[in-house]
Amino acid sequence: MVSASASKIFASSSNPLPSPIPPSGLNDLPYDVVIIGAGIVGAMLARELSRYKLKLALIDKEDQPGLGVTKASLSYIHRNHMNPPGSERAKFCVGSQDRFRALAAELGLPYREADEINIAFDKEQEQQIRTRLDWAFKNGETKFRVISKEEVARLEPRLTRDFTFAVYSEAHGMIHPPEWAFALTENAKANGAEVLLETEVLGLAQAPDGTWLVRTDRGNLRSRYLINAAGLFADEIAWMAGDRDVKLFKTRGTFAIFDSSVSSMLRHLVYVAGLNLSYSQAMGPTMHGNIILGLGWFKEPKDRIDTRVTKEELDCILRMGRQIMPDLPERDLITSFAGIKSTNNLAKPEDFYVGPSGVSPSLIYALICSPGITGSPGITRRIIELLADAGLELQEKADFNPYREKPYRFKDASEEERKEAIARDPACGHLICRCEQVSEAEIIEAVRKGARSIEGVKQITRAGMGRCQGGFCGPWILKIIARELGIPPEAVTRKGKGSEEVIRFDQIGASL
Amino acid sequence: MSRLYNNSDKGGAGAPIKLDLAIIGAGPAGLAAGAMAKRLGIKDVVVFDRDERPGGILPQCIHPGFGLLRYGEELTGPEYAWRAVQEAAAEKVDLELNSMVIEANPGRQICVASPDTGLRRYDCRSIIFAMGCRERTRPAVRIPGTRPAGIFTAGKAQRLVNIEGCMPGRRIVIVGSGDIGMIMARRLTLEGCAVEAVVEIMPFTSGLIRNEVQCLRDFGIPLLLGHEVTEIRGYKRVEGLSVCARGEDGRLIPGTEKNFDCDTVLLSVGLIPENELSRQAGINLDNATNGPVVDNLLETRTEGFFSCGNVLHVNDLVDEVSQEGELAAQGAAARLGLVQEPRTVNLNVVKGSNIAQVVPQRLLVNRDSRIAIRVRRPTGPATVRIGEAVKLRLPLTRPGEMITTTLKADQLAALYDQGENQELRIDCE
Structure with a gap:
């Protein structure tokens, strides 16, 4: 079965372009809401708005939801101890863990929890942690307590003993954000939302009747309300709407991931004190059983796509990692990456701005910063209130389906589930990615649900995310994507147009 | 089937x-x-x-x-x-x-x-x-820069070219001088690609000498020894790569930077x-x-x-x-x-001077044994001493060339009798 399908792989030669925008152009009824940006906020908003009788569209310039800022973060659902009481951040982060847990159940997504240890190395940091503790209580958190060095040593024997003060807190959430953005979008789509990927907004204009005209590289559409959830590009979107006052301040952080074989070295999320967002030092388990290290001073990037990892930054985070865990397993470093975050000038320093634009109440901004993933449920709720305030009628659909079937995951399945799955579909037993134990069936499903690139498939299925970083499974994944999309291998991209992975033999001379 | x-x-x-x-x-x-x-x-x-x-x-x-x-x-x-x-x-x-x-x-x-x-x-x-x-992958050797398409391990590129019938790119720089990297330098040259250079951080190649000769020298492919990659550039697809020479202390030597334009980087590290x-x-x-x-x-x-x-x-x-x-x-x-x-006594191998690894690590003295050794650093004429009795004289040694020899059961028995603490020390001097 497997070989037969494999032999079909190179048969097709068409190279389909993204289809034009569905016929909702100038002559048709406008959309009620168009959301620009399918990150965690845009995707969650689309899913929540799909409960209502609305004509709804979610637009993103990438080929898959959640591949922007959403992808590059620590990916924790933090408890409410890093947000100053009274801030928008504190407000929007209340109860996030409960909301994520509920969504995980509805959408068949993994959600795990880890406890956290905050440590301080000197008096100044100790004061910062005490401030955080105070914030936690003022924000309504209850499960925070000061713990002794001995207890920390018992809980995390490999942690440094050099710290002076520690606070313990329970039940921080762990998710894989791009997988969530993908699933939320999938559910929104199942409930009638239109999802327009590889669609870049080029211009915005408001008609005299208040309707917005959205010009994109794939056609125009009209909408009564617009949500700017464009992440690092939110300022450009604002400028297009005539709002020249929005400014984003961007910073870059570097992360390192260690192999899951060393996961037993660290069970708790460990945070070193620090009160502002420009500085972050954290190390902890991930959703997938790796260890993530996100440390260091955030530097200002060259531009919004400047996700270089420099030698200095990587050396720096590893050095700081060793400060937290002296026997940092550097041999088991499997990848490093940089992420860019932003703050903005509409909010108070280092806070969210979720509110109407300066130009019209029908254009709403979600200008956020860290902790954006944690805040996304609260932000979503707030945007829906703002839409209602601005006159959007929210009438619930009788047939809204909040559920998504939980996808098969070989690695997470029990022996019985695996046997049943393989009996149903042999591809469920054909392991393509050996490091992360991902079957062919999972990759096929991801592609059928909309993943088009190697990076996209990786973010959904984890294929290629392990210690060999796609060394063995890369060619297989390339073939499966090509086969499922009916395109030749040279049309398969790593992460969207312009990042084609391979070329044909007869293309070699083309540009030499 | x-x-x-x-x-x-x-x-x-x-x-x-x-x-x-x-x-x-x-x-x-x-x-x-x-x-x-x-x-x-x-x-x-x-x-x-x-x-x-x-x-x-x-x-x-x-x-x-x-x-x-x-x-x-x-x-x-x-x-x-x-x-x-x-x-x-x-x-x-x-x-x-x-x-x-x-x-x-x-x-x-x-x-x-x-x-x-x-x-x-x-x-x-x-x-x-x-x-x-x-x-080994890029993070294992910590090459700085962006993460675009066009970075392959040499073996993955070899599979793409020789089995899947695809090419990894047109203008290639190979990082590391492992055997597969050198073999792919030749292979891609034969397919019409421009292999700009093979860049090795150490002052010597890590693969076999025969590959250095047959795959690089015979095809005029530049080999940059003692050079470190300082950056990979490009956002969607690789656009280039920068290298810099390293001094004996491992520090980069200012003024020796070189930039390559390329669309593909192969790693053989x-x-x-x-x-x-x-x-x-x-x-x-x-x-x-x-x-x-x-x-x-x-x-x-x-x-x-x-x-x-x-x-x-x-x-x-x-x-x-x-x-x-x-x-x-x-x-x-x-x-x-x-x-x-007959399962008799063991000798434990002890790695002496300039010995990186030895297999097997324990020897049953009742039977012949093949011993495979790698040195840490390349040398000129050298002697590998196995215990007191066995001496191998070699014209040169390199980490990339495994040294193998077979010890007979009676030699092992003799070594066992002479040795102390049931240890067998191996040195290369």
């Missing part, structure tokens, strides 16, 4: 299937082990492999240079693999392809996932690990034995080889588990990998009582 030949369905759906010997990996080590195991009279032997075809990495190695030791003639990788498969077939070795061993526990039970046979468990009297190795299953089974590993600690019958410190080929230590020549497979089968046959091997 996903299998060449197959035994009939064994065992019921639920209960574990009993095997005398499970061999994990159908590359040259596993196939040779399978054939030899059958020859020695081991009955229920199955070789498992995750790929749809046997031969391991050989089918993608279409260059010649294989088989000189074993067959006395020069073969390509696919030809060598074909012989290995034929030899296994002649002994009626069962091959389970498309079958990935996902678990191995210390009680010698393995769990195998396959689209053809589903999920099965096997209780094995003995197990030979022959999983081979994987390539070392191989790592794939010992995830061995670790799961609780096998004791050697930090120097990244493979199990074994004796001269290639038995690990856990009874009934054997290891051979590149999962034991990265070899230079496939011929030696096959030989190790056969040796591991002899070990398994001895463990199963089919071959008499």
Whole structure:
């Protein structure tokens, strides 16, 4: 079965372009809401708005939801101890863990929890942690307590003993954000939302009747309300709407991931004190059983796509990692990456701005910063209130389906589930990615649900995310994507147009 | 067709299937082990492999240079693999392809996932690990820069070109001077690509001298020794790469920066034995080889588990990998009582000056033993001393060239009598 399908792989030669925008152009009824940006906020908003009788569209310039800022973060659902009481951040982060847990159940997504240890190395940091503790209580958190060095040593024997003060807190959430953005979008789509990927907004204009005209590289559409959830590009979107006052301040952080074989070295999320967002030092388990290290001073990037990892930054985070865990397993470093975050000038320093634009109440901004993933449920709720305030009628659909079937995951399945799955579909037993134990069936499903690139498939299925970083499974994944999309291998991209992975033999001379 | 030949369905759906010997990996080590195991009279032997075809990495190695030791003639990788498969077939070795061993526990039970046979468990009297190795990746060598399309490990590029029929790109820079990198420099040049340079951080190549000569020098491909990659550029696709010379202290030398425009970067920065299953089974590993600690019958410190080929230590020549497979089968046959091997005392190998790794790490003194050594640093004329008695004089030594020798049982016995604390010290001076 497997070989037969494999032999079909190179048969097709068409190279389909993204289809034009569905016929909702100038002559048709406008959309009620168009959301620009399918990150965690845009995707969650689309899913929540799909409960209502609305004509709804979610637009993103990438080929898959959640591949922007959403992808590059620590990916924790933090408890409410890093947000100053009274801030928008504190407000929007209340109860996030409960909301994520509920969504995980509805959408068949993994959600795990880890406890956290905050440590301080000197008096100044100790004061910062005490401030955080105070914030936690003022924000309504209850499960925070000061713990002794001995207890920390018992809980995390490999942690440094050099710290002076520690606070313990329970039940921080762990998710894989791009997988969530993908699933939320999938559910929104199942409930009638239109999802327009590889669609870049080029211009915005408001008609005299208040309707917005959205010009994109794939056609125009009209909408009564617009949500700017464009992440690092939110300022450009604002400028297009005539709002020249929005400014984003961007910073870059570097992360390192260690192999899951060393996961037993660290069970708790460990945070070193620090009160502002420009500085972050954290190390902890991930959703997938790796260890993530996100440390260091955030530097200002060259531009919004400047996700270089420099030698200095990587050396720096590893050095700081060793400060937290002296026997940092550097041999088991499997990848490093940089992420860019932003703050903005509409909010108070280092806070969210979720509110109407300066130009019209029908254009709403979600200008956020860290902790954006944690805040996304609260932000979503707030945007829906703002839409209602601005006159959007929210009438619930009788047939809204909040559920998504939980996808098969070989690695997470029990022996019985695996046997049943393989009996149903042999591809469920054909392991393509050996490091992360991902079957062919999972990759096929991801592609059928909309993943088009190697990076996209990786973010959904984890294929290629392990210690060999796609060394063995890369060619297989390339073939499966090509086969499922009916395109030749040279049309398969790593992460969207312009990042084609391979070329044909007869293309070699083309540009030499 | 996903299998060449197959035994009939064994065992019921639920209960574990009993095997005398499970061999994990159908590359040259596993196939040779399978054939030899059958020859020695081991009955229920199955070789498992995750790929749809046997031969391991050989089918993608279409260059010649294989088989000189074993067959006395020069073969390509696919030809060598074909012989290995034929030899296994002649002994009626069962091959389970498309079958990935996902678990191995210390009680010698393995769990195998396959689209053809589903999920099965096997209780094995003995197990030979022959999983081979994987390539080190970019994070392991910490190359700074962006993460665009166009960065491949050399072996992955080799598979793309030689098996899948795709090219990785047009203008290539190869980072690292491992054998696969040098072989791909030649291969891609022959296909019409422009290979701009091979960049090696050390002052010497890490692969075989013959590859440096035949793949780089003969094709005029520039080799930059002692250069470090300082940045990979490009957002969607690789656009270029910068390098800088390193002084003897490891610091970059200002003013020696060079920029290359290229659309592709291949990495050939070392191989790592794939010992995830061995670790799961609780096998004791050697930090120097990244493979199990074994004796001269290639038995690990856990009874009934054997290891051979590149999962034991990265070899230079496939011929030696096959030989190790056969040796591991002899070990398994001895463990199963089919071959008499008096189990006497051990000598523990101690690594002396300029010795990076030695396999085996423990020697049974009652039998002949092949010893494989790698040095830390290259030298000119040198003497490798094994204990007090054995001296090997070599015109030069290099980390990239494995030094092998066979010690006879009587030599070992003599070494044992002379040695103290049951230790055998090996030095290169």
